Structure formats: C-alpha cells, structure tokens
Amino acid sequence: MHPRRSGQEVLLCDLCETVPLQSHCELCNINLCKACVGEHLSDSSKRHNVVPFLHIKSTPNYHKCPDHADKHCEIYCEKCGIPVCLTCVTSGKHKGHDISDILEKLGAKTESLQKDLKELETRIYPRYEEMVSNVETEKAELETKYGKLTTDADQQGEILHREVTAIVNRRKSAIAEMKTKHLDALNKNTDEITQKMAELKQIMSDLKSILKSNDVSLTSTYKSRNSEFRTLPPKVRVTLPSFSAQKINKDQLNEMFGSLLPLSINTEHGDAMKSAEAVSSPPVKPLLDEPRVTVTIDTGYNNLYSVSCLSEDQVWTCGNNETMKLLNLQSKLLTSIQTKSGDRPWDIAVTRDGDLVYTDEYKHTINLIKNKKIQTVITLQGWGPLNVCCTAANDLLVTMYSDDREQSKVVRYSGSTEKQSIQFDDQGRPLYSSSGLYKHISENKNLDICVADFSARAVVVVNQSGKLRFRYTGHPSNTEQSFTPYGITTDSQSHILTADDNNDRIHILDQDGQFLRYIHCHLKSPFGLCVDIRDNLFVAEFNTAKVKKIQYL
Incomplete structure (x- = not known):
C-alpha cells in the first residue's frame, strides 16, 4: 500500500497528490479531487464515469471486453470461469454457455475474500507471530542448554581422567614394588656369593701358610674342600615384568564415555508432529x-x-x-x-x-x-x-x-x-x-x-x-x-x-x-x-x- 494511503492518513488525489480525494473515475480507476475532476473529464476520447468516492464500493468496476472494445464485461460465464460482455454471449465463443450476473458472482467472491481476510487477521497471522516468539525464546535458551551439555561432557572427561590417572598410579606402584623385590633378590644372591668368596680367601691363605711352614703335621691333617666349591652358588634368575598394553578400542572408549543422542529436528504440521530428516540422523539399517x-x-x-x-x-x-x-x-x-x-x-x-x-x-x-x-x-x-x-x-x-x-x-x-x-x-x-x-x-x-x-x-x-x-x-x-x-x-x-x-x-x-x-x-x-x-x-x-x-x- 502507498504510504500516503495508509489507514492512519488522509487519502490524496492521484493526479495532484496534494489535495484530499473526493471522486473516483471507474473507467480509469483513479482517485480525483474536486479541482482535478474537470481536467480529467476534458479528455473527450474516453467515456469517463466519475462518481463520488464514497460510492465506489457499491458501484461495480466493470472491465472492458478484450474482444468488443465498446462493451463492458457485465456477465459471468460459468463454463469458462471468466467475465464476458453480452455480445460475447450472443454471438461469440460463449454462445450457449451457462451464464450468471456478474454482481452475484462478485458478491459471493467478496464474501469469500472477507472470510479469508478475517481468518488471516484473527487466526493464521497471530499463530505465525506466536511461532516466531516461541522460536526466539528457544534460541535464547540455547546457550544455557548447550552449555549444560558441554559441562556434562567436561565432568565426564574429568571422571575418566581421574580413573585413568588412578590406574596409571596403581600400575606404577606395582612396578616400583616389583623393582624392589628384584633388587632384594639380587642383593641376597650377591651376599651369598660374597660369603663363599670370603671362605675361599681364608682357605687359600691357610694353604699358603701350610706350604710355607713345611709342617708335616699340618700337611698330613689337611682336608681338601675343593669339591665343595666346585659347585658354584645358585644364580638368581629374575624375569623382568613386561607391560602388555591393550590396543585402545576407540568405539568402546566412546561408548564408555557416554552417548550423545543425535540432534533431532522435527517439523510440526498442524496438530501432528511429523519428523523431518534429522540433521544427525542415524545410519539406515535395513x-x-x-x-x-x-x-x-x-x-x-x-x-x-x-x-x-x-x-x-x-x-x-x-x-x-x-x-x-x-x-x-x-x-x-x-x-x-x-x-x-x-x-x-x-x-x-x-x-x-x-x-x-x-x-x-x-x-x-x-x-x-x-x-x-x-x-x-x-x-x-x-x-x-x-x-x-x-x-x-x-x-x-x-x-x-x-x-x-x-x-x-x-x-x-x-x-x-x-x-x-x-x-x-x-x-x-x-x-x-x-x-x-x-x-x-x-x-x-x-x-x-x-x-x-x-x-x-x-x-x-x-x-x-x-x-x-x-x-x-x-x-x-x-x-x-x-x-x-x-x-x-x-x-x-x-x-x-x-x-x-x-x-x-x-x-x-x-x-x-x-x-x-x-x-x-x-x-x-x-x-x-x-x-x-x-x-x-x-x-x-x-x-x-x-x-x-x-x-x-
């Protein structure tokens, strides 16, 4: 609608665009002020029909017939569904067709238009406004709701991190304990060998003294212990522990962390909710x-x-x-x-x-x-x-x-x-x-x-x-x-x-x-x-x- 013709302002003449309108030419379909009516009627090439503006709603605006220039379409052809003139009905391609008065048709159509307008203004448009308001409210809540999801994921991650850290610490403690036991076993084995070596040194020292003294008594009473020491002390063999790392199954780890239901976007048609294709829909499994x-x-x-x-x-x-x-x-x-x-x-x-x-x-x-x-x-x-x-x-x-x-x-x-x-x-x-x-x-x-x-x-x-x-x-x-x-x-x-x-x-x-x-x-x-x-x-x-x-x- 023209801004000058809104319901809050005075309607102006279409010709001068400065003076409020008073009349309407139904032939040319324009609005006129009192001063512009005379100028408009001065064009004698057309058969103007100027009426008071207040009468135009009750005066039908007949269109000229495209086939008969001097006639107006005052009849409605029911078969063809279009306005026609009387000449079209009696002599042209509409001859024999069912016809009705254009004003009756106009009245029925006007009533239908009014019903449409009322429904649009009172029922349909307000629902659209309500939907926009609801969407805006939902958008305003997104930050909070998705923030909570992120926080939940962080908290679950911290729990898993703590569990992994605890497992690592337990494994490291077990490794340290095994290392201590290993070292103790080797120290004990060293002590046993060192003790035998001390005995051997004493025996060798005694033998040297006997040989040097040339003492018949010591020589005759000597008893060899070589056979005892030919069998070496037992050697401790410790097999080092090994760490068998399990291959990380990413799918199992993902499931262990917890599942995130896919985003599902639904489209509401009337009262029935019909699911549209989800943005993150699961793969189709036949x-x-x-x-x-x-x-x-x-x-x-x-x-x-x-x-x-x-x-x-x-x-x-x-x-x-x-x-x-x-x-x-x-x-x-x-x-x-x-x-x-x-x-x-x-x-x-x-x-x-x-x-x-x-x-x-x-x-x-x-x-x-x-x-x-x-x-x-x-x-x-x-x-x-x-x-x-x-x-x-x-x-x-x-x-x-x-x-x-x-x-x-x-x-x-x-x-x-x-x-x-x-x-x-x-x-x-x-x-x-x-x-x-x-x-x-x-x-x-x-x-x-x-x-x-x-x-x-x-x-x-x-x-x-x-x-x-x-x-x-x-x-x-x-x-x-x-x-x-x-x-x-x-x-x-x-x-x-x-x-x-x-x-x-x-x-x-x-x-x-x-x-x-x-x-x-x-x-x-x-x-x-x-x-x-x-x-x-x-x-x-x-x-x-x-x-x-x-x-x-």
Whole structure:
C-alpha cells in the first residue's frame, strides 16, 4: 500500500497528490479531487464515469471486453470461469454457455475474500507471530542448554581422567614394588656369593701358610674342600615384568564415555508432529531377511520376566525371586542384588547413568540401585507401579494401576517429581485397560510413548504430549493364537518391537504402527525385551529362563 494511503492518513488525489480525494473515475480507476475532476473529464476520447468516492464500493468496476472494445464485461460465464460482455454471449465463443450476473458472482467472491481476510487477521497471522516468539525464546535458551551439555561432557572427561590417572598410579606402584623385590633378590644372591668368596680367601691363605711352614703335621691333617666349591652358588634368575598394553578400542572408549543422542529436528504440521530428516540422523539399517540368534544366556531362574542392557556384553535380569542378576554373555554371574522388601521386582530398567531401577508392585515403591545401595525414590499412594523404562532425558516412565483395579495410567518422573500423567484420550476415554498386571513401556526415538497393553491385546502409542497416535492389535493375517503383547522396546531406526507370547514371535512395526515383519528364531514364550547401543535385540524367554541375543538389522 502507498504510504500516503495508509489507514492512519488522509487519502490524496492521484493526479495532484496534494489535495484530499473526493471522486473516483471507474473507467480509469483513479482517485480525483474536486479541482482535478474537470481536467480529467476534458479528455473527450474516453467515456469517463466519475462518481463520488464514497460510492465506489457499491458501484461495480466493470472491465472492458478484450474482444468488443465498446462493451463492458457485465456477465459471468460459468463454463469458462471468466467475465464476458453480452455480445460475447450472443454471438461469440460463449454462445450457449451457462451464464450468471456478474454482481452475484462478485458478491459471493467478496464474501469469500472477507472470510479469508478475517481468518488471516484473527487466526493464521497471530499463530505465525506466536511461532516466531516461541522460536526466539528457544534460541535464547540455547546457550544455557548447550552449555549444560558441554559441562556434562567436561565432568565426564574429568571422571575418566581421574580413573585413568588412578590406574596409571596403581600400575606404577606395582612396578616400583616389583623393582624392589628384584633388587632384594639380587642383593641376597650377591651376599651369598660374597660369603663363599670370603671362605675361599681364608682357605687359600691357610694353604699358603701350610706350604710355607713345611709342617708335616699340618700337611698330613689337611682336608681338601675343593669339591665343595666346585659347585658354584645358585644364580638368581629374575624375569623382568613386561607391560602388555591393550590396543585402545576407540568405539568402546566412546561408548564408555557416554552417548550423545543425535540432534533431532522435527517439523510440526498442524496438530501432528511429523519428523523431518534429522540433521544427525542415524545410519539406515535395513532389516535382515533371516534374523539369527548369536548368544544364549542361562539366567538360572525358574521363570524369567525382564532383561535390561547395561552394555553390549552385560545385562540385568529379574525373575521369579527377589534377586536381580547382572550376567555377561557367557552366563557368568557378575553381580546379584536382592530387593529391599524381599519381594520379587516387578520390572527393571537401566538409567542413562548406568544405575538400576526396579519397581516393587507389592510395596508400591520405585527404587534406585546405585553402587549396590538401594534407595526408595518414589512411594505411591493408591496406585501400584508395574513396568518402567528410562527416557532419553533420563526421566522414568512408569505404568501403574489403581488399588481398586479400576484405572491404569502412565506417569513420567524426573527424579522423584511427577512431571506428566497420561490416562485419557481427547474424548475422555481411558487409553489403557484397567485389568492386567503387565503393561511394558518404552520411549521411541521420536519421543513417542509405547505401551504393550497385554489385557487390551494392543500396543498403544501416544506422542510426547500424551495424545493418542495409534493402536496396533496384531497383523490382520494372524490366524493362530490371539495377539498377546508383553515386552516392548524400540531401536535407533524408531522401530517398535513387541513380544507376542502366545505366538512365540516378535512383531516389528515402524514408528507409525505399520507392520513390517516377524522375528521367530525358535523363540519360546518371549516376555521381556531390550536393545543395546548397536541394535542387538535381547529377548527374555519366560519358560526357559534364557536370554537370547538376536541380530535382526
């Protein structure tokens, strides 16, 4: 808009540009002051139509017909979708076409334009302003948030440096101790030889005295000791210690330092968040046509409930007693910890810091094990905790049911503070079944919350805000036993994997709930699931009490 014609200023004549306008020429589509009207009408070559400016909104501005110069387009051709003149309709290419009054068409179009303008002004543009404000706020917080990440990395580096320094000092102390022992052994050996040499000197001195004295008595009583000294004293042989330096595995060192989740940039379309290609997206790993079991671990339980990865070669397990076991891939027991109450743990999860969390359904508690010491971090009232998982933000997601067995929900905790409760959909209906004591839970890479609701025979997936995204109730082609989801986990590709106990197989879904394929691998009653940092799947078999490591990507 011309700056002189803004809503805050007087509208001026288009010709002189100094005097306020009063009239409008509809033929030439210009605004005129009183003095300029006469000058404008003096051009007799055109049939000017000057009207008061206040009337122009109600007076249509007909365009000249491009085919008939003396006619105006006062009719609208419905078939061609353009304004035309009467001559075009009766004699030209628009003959026989459906027509309507241009003013009616103008009125409908004007109403549509007004609706568009109102929506733009009152709804759309303010949302854009709000988005800009939110982005600016987020930009202002970047320094603090990324500063914390940098500080965390520095602190972890200092911890590793201290550990490396401690190891080096222990090795140097051991080397010094071995050096002392070596030197002591050599000194002792020297002392023994020196003592023998002193004896030899005395014997040689005595022999010289006897020979010099020519004494028959001394000569006749002499007894030789040469045979005694022909056997030399034992020589101490010490093998120097050697330092066998292990080749540093940069991948293992990187994992030991701690993982940094990739930056994920998402684009929000309306109410649905759709992930755009992440700046640091993980490499694409296609599914194997034939997944294979690479390791089988015997846990020693009668029945096995849960497995959670501490590292690539160590897993925490819990079964039908009060003991939680840390095992390596060779089934060797590394650590065992008993629950605080003496009851069996209902579920376990490993935190981002490598600590173990377990739920005690009977005591209504959620417990953290750090340095083999158990700390009760949450005690629930009126609710019993079931299954648990740790999120990318190091929060805990816990499924739970009410003491009256009438309600179920998912609660997010930061430490011992409740941050979010997810229980109902947008229509106020329960998201999860009220019955059943198994509702395994996992967070996907796109921050969706995935629950294997055994009693509902469904995988229920909500977004980060708790809004229902989809339910998966099994593959339509299933003609065997009904779908019974127990364990659930997700991988770096945002696949959702759930254990189908009745059918002895694992279902693999994409992040939108589309079925991709099964994993069979001769599984027997698969129950608990987890994946390690390299996307190896660990399956806890309930009846055999074995953990099977499966490569499927």
